[in-house]
Amino acid sequence: MFGSANSKVKLQTKYNKLMQEAYDLSTVNRKKSDQKRAEAEEIGQQLDELERQS
Template identity: 65%
Template sequence: MFSLFKTKPEAEKLQKKYELLMQEWHSLLNVNRKKSDQKFAEAQEILNKIDSLNSN
């Protein structure tokens, strides 16, 4: 009845976090290569978690 109290699925939360990390990665790409590589690695870890959730 109240959609206000419903929580988002874990995969949806991870997808949003992945998108934010990819935006940060893209903005850091030409400024600081080391930080951009770290953001990309974090995004890949989250993508792996999303894939594992979707395969279950």
């Protein structure tokens, strides 16, 4: 139970970091911004899957 909650927190933190990086890059380098957003979306899907399992 705690492992699942701990992994959710880690994934959420990583998701937030990637989204912030994507936002910061959006005005400088659109391609890198899109890559960061894609990584964040993958993390988001993992978070959704964990929610469905709970």
